[in-house]
Amino acid sequence: MTDNTPLSPQPLHRLADTSLPVLTTAELRRHGVQPAVAHRRCRPGGPWQMPLPGVFVLHHGPLTGAETLHAVLRYTGGPFGDAVITGLAALERHGFTAVPPANALDRVDVLVPQVRRLRSVGIARIVRTRHMPEPVRRGGFPLAPVARALADAVGRLSGDVPVRRLLTEAVRGGYCEPHEVLRELSRIRPAGQPQVVAAVETLLSESRALAEESLLAAVRHGGLPAPCWNVGLWLPDGPFLCAVDAYWPERAVAVRIEGGPPRQRGQAVAEPGTALRRRQTLAGLGITLVRPTPRELRCSPGAQADAIRAALRAAADRPPATYVVVLPR
Known part of the structure; x- marks a missing residue:
C-alpha cells in the first residue's frame, strides 16, 4: 500500500452522482480510479469526458456554467490556488445580464501569476499578469473585481456595441465606479487601442448622464424649485465663468457635479487647482456653489x-x- 492508495475507494457510479462531478487525475486516483481507466471512460460514446488536460467530467453531454468554471480552475491547479476567473465569465458570475453563462462562451479567461507556465488550451485562456487582483468570492468561485474583469474583457471584444452594452450595465447597475475601470484600463491595456478608446468614451458619457439624472431626481423628489439646467455663467460683456449643472438665478445658487467626467467630449478633466479657483471666483461674486459627487447623488440623494x-x-x-x-451650454 502506498500513500496514494485510497482506504475506501468509491464505486465509479457513485462518483458520477456527486454534487461536483469534475475531478482531476490526482483526485480520481485518490478515489481508486487509475488514469488508464479514466481515459477509457472518455472514449467516444463513453460515460465521461475530458474537457481539459487532466480534468474529467463524470458525465457525457454539455457542461453547466458552474462545471465549466470548475474545470478551468482545476486545470490551473485547483479552485483554491492562485488562479482568478476574469473577463466575461467573471462578469456573468457578478450578475451582469448582458453576458452569457460560462458554458456558452468560446473561452474562459483566467488570471495566473506571471511566473506560472500554464498554456491556454480548449476553453481555458490563460492570462499571465504581474498585477493579480484580490479575488471576490461568488458561489465559491474566485473572481476578479468587476472593474478588472471589465478591463480584461474590453480588449477581447470585437466592435464597440458589446463594449458599450457592458459598460452601460456596469455604470447604471452600480457594479463599480467609472474611475475604477479607467484605472484598470490604463494599467493593463494600451490607451490607443480602438476598444479602449470606445470604452473610455462610453464610461465618461454614461457616468455624466447618470449623475445628471440623479441630480434631477434629487431636485424633484426633494420638492425644490426648478432651476435652469445645464447652463454656462458669464460676466456681462466679460469672460466665461464656468458651466454648471443647475442654477437658481433668484438666489445665485449653483450646483456643479464634481469628481465626474468632463462635460464636453474631448474636454480635459479640471485640475484640483482649477476647481479651487472656480469656487473662489464664484464666492467673490456672491454665488454659492454646491458640489455633490456622482456617488453622493446616487447613494444619498435626500442629503x-x-x-x-x-x-x-x-x-x-x-x-x-x-x-x-x-x-444654455
Whole structure:
C-alpha cells in the first residue's frame, strides 16, 4: 500500500452522482480510479469526458456554467490556488445580464501569476499578469473585481456595441465606479487601442448622464424649485465663468457635479487647482456653489437635496450677488 492508495475507494457510479462531478487525475486516483481507466471512460460514446488536460467530467453531454468554471480552475491547479476567473465569465458570475453563462462562451479567461507556465488550451485562456487582483468570492468561485474583469474583457471584444452594452450595465447597475475601470484600463491595456478608446468614451458619457439624472431626481423628489439646467455663467460683456449643472438665478445658487467626467467630449478633466479657483471666483461674486459627487447623488440623494435647500435658504439672508449672464451650454 502506498500513500496514494485510497482506504475506501468509491464505486465509479457513485462518483458520477456527486454534487461536483469534475475531478482531476490526482483526485480520481485518490478515489481508486487509475488514469488508464479514466481515459477509457472518455472514449467516444463513453460515460465521461475530458474537457481539459487532466480534468474529467463524470458525465457525457454539455457542461453547466458552474462545471465549466470548475474545470478551468482545476486545470490551473485547483479552485483554491492562485488562479482568478476574469473577463466575461467573471462578469456573468457578478450578475451582469448582458453576458452569457460560462458554458456558452468560446473561452474562459483566467488570471495566473506571471511566473506560472500554464498554456491556454480548449476553453481555458490563460492570462499571465504581474498585477493579480484580490479575488471576490461568488458561489465559491474566485473572481476578479468587476472593474478588472471589465478591463480584461474590453480588449477581447470585437466592435464597440458589446463594449458599450457592458459598460452601460456596469455604470447604471452600480457594479463599480467609472474611475475604477479607467484605472484598470490604463494599467493593463494600451490607451490607443480602438476598444479602449470606445470604452473610455462610453464610461465618461454614461457616468455624466447618470449623475445628471440623479441630480434631477434629487431636485424633484426633494420638492425644490426648478432651476435652469445645464447652463454656462458669464460676466456681462466679460469672460466665461464656468458651466454648471443647475442654477437658481433668484438666489445665485449653483450646483456643479464634481469628481465626474468632463462635460464636453474631448474636454480635459479640471485640475484640483482649477476647481479651487472656480469656487473662489464664484464666492467673490456672491454665488454659492454646491458640489455633490456622482456617488453622493446616487447613494444619498435626500442629503444632497437638503444641502441645496439649505443653500437656497441661506441666500435669502445675504447681499445680492453680482449679476451674471445665464446661457444654455
